[in-house]
Amino acid sequence: MTAARDRFAGQRREMVRRQLIARGIRDERVLEAFELIPRHLYVDASFVDRAYEDAPLPIADRQTISQPYIVAYMIEALGLDGREKVLEIGTGSGYQTAVLSHVAGRVLSVERSPRLGRTAEKLLADQGCHNVLIRIADGTHGWAEESPFDAIVVSAAAPEVPDPYLRQLAVGGRLVIPVGDEEKQFVYRIRRTRAGYEEERMAGCRFVKLIGRYGWEANQ
Ligand code: SAH
Numbered sequence: 015m016t017a018a019r020d021r022f023a024g025q026r027r028e029m030v031r032r033q034l035i036a037r038g039i040r041d042e043r044v045l046e047a048f049e050l051i052p053r054h055l056y057v058d059a060s061f062v063d064r065a066y067e068d069a070p071l072p073i074a075d076r077q078t079i080s081q082p083y084i085v086a087y088m089i090e091a092l093g094l095d096g097r098e099k100v101l102e103i104g105t106g107s108g109y110q111t112a113v114l115s116h117v118a119g120r121v122l123s124v125e126r127s128p129r130l131g132r133t134a135e136k137l138l139a140d141q142g143c144h145n146v147l148i149r150i151a152d153g154t155h156g157w158a159e160e161s162p163f164d165a166i167v168v169s170a171a172a173p174e175v176p177d178p179y180l181r182q183l184a185v186g187g188r189l190v191i192p193v194g195d196e197e198k199q200f201v202y203r204i205r206r207t208r209a210g211y212e213e214e215r216m217a218g219c220r221f222v223k224l225i226g227r228y229g230w231e232a233n234q
Pocket residue numbers: 077078079080103104105106107108109110111124125126127130151152153154169170222223224225226229
């Protein structure tokens with residue numbers, strides 16, 4: 015990928031410096047992805063001028079494009095070297111998918127909203143992210159046919175860790191997921207070892223709900 019030459023290049027550099035590096039993001043490949051990927055294409059047209067703000071923004075279907083820092087934090091936590099097969103749950107705008115496309119080998123992404131999923135699919139194809147496959151489904155089931163995964167990242171909050179993710183993780187694989195109640199959650203990193211699973215509680219966070227069979231009920 016070559017550096018995008020658009021009127022937002024300066025804002026992207028500032029975002030990387032002030033929001034990511036200043037807060038401790040160190041993974042060079044993650045930082046490079048944030049510097050290159052045109053985040054303004056992934057927000058609603060009415061928010062284009064706010065695309066590089068240090069905040070989440072509304073997207074369709076009452077969902078949000080995550081704050082840049084939390085995307086960087088969670089992807090860095092996966093510890094990717096570029097060869098991995100990654101499962102992403104909650105494609106949303108497709109921005110995090112684009113970052114993963116840049117720093118992993120293959121990205122399988124599941125979105126429950128057909129509208130969001132289809133829009134993201136088209137945008138990612140237009141952007142040349144050819145190592146991405148999107149499926150419209152209840153992502154709490156994971157994606158069994160494509161498993162095992164070297165990394166799984168969930169960008170909606172679950173009341174507890176859905177079992178399918180644990181089963182679909184390769185030995186040595188990492189799962190990064192927000193778990194908690196509706197108001198507040200923590201990012202957890204779970205590593206599958208030969209003997210079982212190692213769990214680590216990381217930063218506090220606030221995500222929209224993961225809705226589905228192993229998540230929250232749709233009508234809540
Ligand atoms: N990383 C995305 C986050 C979008 S918000 C971005 O920055 O744009 C979380 C997304 O998870 C929403 O699009 C929502 O529709 C989706 N989601 C919620 N429950 C889901 C489920 N069970 N399966 C797949 N996607 C789900």
